Amino acid sequence: MTGTNRKSLDPALVNAPQPVIVLVNPQMGENIGAAARAMLNCGLCHLRIVNPRDGWPNERANAMSSGALELMPPVEVFENLADALADCQTVYATTARPRDLVKPVLTPRFAAEDMASATQNGEKTAILFGAERAGLSNDEVAFAHKIITIPLNPGFSSLNLGQSVLLVTYEWSQIVFKAAEETLPTGKSEIATGDEFENFFTRLDQELTNARFYRVDEMKDIISRNIKSLFQRAKPTNQEINTLHGVLTALISKK
Numbered sequence: 001m002t003g004t005n006r007k008s009l010d011p012a013l014v015n016a017p018q019p020v021i022v023l024v025n026p027q028m029g030e031n032i033g034a035a036a037r038a039m040l041n042c043g044l045c046h047l048r049i050v051n052p053r054d055g056w057p058n059e060r061a062n063a064m065s066s067g068a069l070e071l072m073p074p075v076e077v078f079e080n081l082a083d084a085l086a087d088c089q090t091v092y093a094t095t096a097r098p099r100d101l102v103k104p105v106l107t108p109r110f111a112a113e114d115m116a117s118a119t120q121n122g123e124k125t126a127i128l129f130g131a132e133r134a135g136l137s138n139d140e141v142a143f144a145h146k147i148i149t150i151p152l153n154p155g156f157s158s159l160n161l162g163q164s165v166l167l168v169t170y171e172w173s174q175i176v177f178k179a180a181e182e183t184l185p186t187g188k189s190e191i192a193t194g195d196e197f198e199n200f201f202t203r204l205d206q207e208l209t210n211a212r213f214y215r216v217d218e219m220k221d222i223i224s225r226n227i228k229s230l231f232q233r234a235k236p237t238n239q240e241i242n243t244l245h246g247v248l249t250a251l252i253s254k255k
Contacts, residue, residue, distance in 0.1 A: 009071050013043060017119035019092075019172065020046045021165065022084050024140055025131040027053045033064025034162025035129070036075075040068040041166070042173035048076045048084050048126075081128075085143055088126040090118045093144030094164060095136055096157050104146045111148045112171035127168060132161050189237035200241050201228050207248060 021039055026032050026049060036047055049056060056077045062069050069075065078084040085091055092111055093103075106114060115125050128144060130136030141147065150159070150167050159167070184191075192200075205224055214220040236244065 009045065014045050014073060016176075017122075018044055018046065018176075019115050019119070019125040019127050020048055020088065021169070022048045022050065022081075022126050022128050023052075023161070024050045024081055024084075024128055024136060025053065026161065027132050029054050029058035029060035030064045031132055031161040032058060033061035033066075033069065034160070035165040036061070036065040036068045036072065038162055038166035039169055040065075040072060042169035043176045044169050044172065045072045046076075047072060048078060050078050050081050050084050052077065081140055081143055085126055087124055089123040090115075090125045090146070091128060091144040092126070092146050092148050093128045093136055093141045094148045094150075094168060095130070095141060096149060096152075096159075097135065101138065101141060101147075103141075103144065106146055106148050108148055108150055108168045108171040111146070111168070112175055114146070115172065116175050129161060129164055184235065186237045189239040192236050192238045192241045196238055196241050197232070197236070200244055201231060203245070203248060207252065 021035065021044060023032060023035060026035075029052075032049065032052065039045070039047060052058070054060075056075065076084075092106070092115070115127075118125050127148070128136060128140065130140065148168060150157075150164070152159070204227075208214065208224075208227075209220075214223060234240075
């Protein structure tokens with residue numbers, strides 16, 4: 001999906017308690033822009049950068065962000081990680097490699113729930129992402145209280161920076177935006193009522209009987225129920241019921 005639908009951010013989103021994304025020693029402006037775009041897609045607005053190789057601001061980052069950096073609050077730039085985390089109380093480090101450090105290791109989904117709980121309790125949280133080539137060093141991971149590891153194919157788990165940010169922040173977005181697991185958009189129509197459905201099926205059942213579709217009387221009720229169940233699973237709209245009535249009318253007239 002492309003394009004930015006809003007020219008400004010909802011202040012409620014900007015001011016809502018949320019994790020800060022911290023990119024440590026990012027190398028390419030394009031990757032910073034991709035990370036910013038992924039953040040804003042998922043409802044996160046606050047980006048901090050530690051020692052960017054190509055400096056800041058960066059035109060390539062702006063171009064790659066597809067307008068996200070223009071909408072977000074100004075990016076904060078720091079010379080070292082300690083300063084970037086000075087006001088943070090719970091820090092999560094993303095890493096794909098096992099570490100000698102003894103820290104809780106969370107999946108992105110569980111980490112999002114953990115962050116949501118921490119932010120609701122008034123804690124300032126941050127998520128660390130390392131440089132493109134080598135990720136976070138052990139010294140950088142040492143700043144974190146917990147580790148986030150994305151479960152991927154062990155034989156090929158390499159991600160670019162934008163992908164990593166998107167995978168982690170997506171889980172946060174599922175908590176913030178609370179999208180339904182399944183929906184059935186029906187446009188201007190509505191799901192047919194029980195009465196509308198019964199009227200259609202009674203007519204269909206009668207026409208099938210007239211056409212001698214039910215050749216074995218003992219099986220008629222079973223077959224009829226199976227056909228009815230098939231249409232019920234489809235949950236037709238009232239417009240679709242009208243269309244089915246039209247189909248029956250056309251078939252009967254042709255006969």
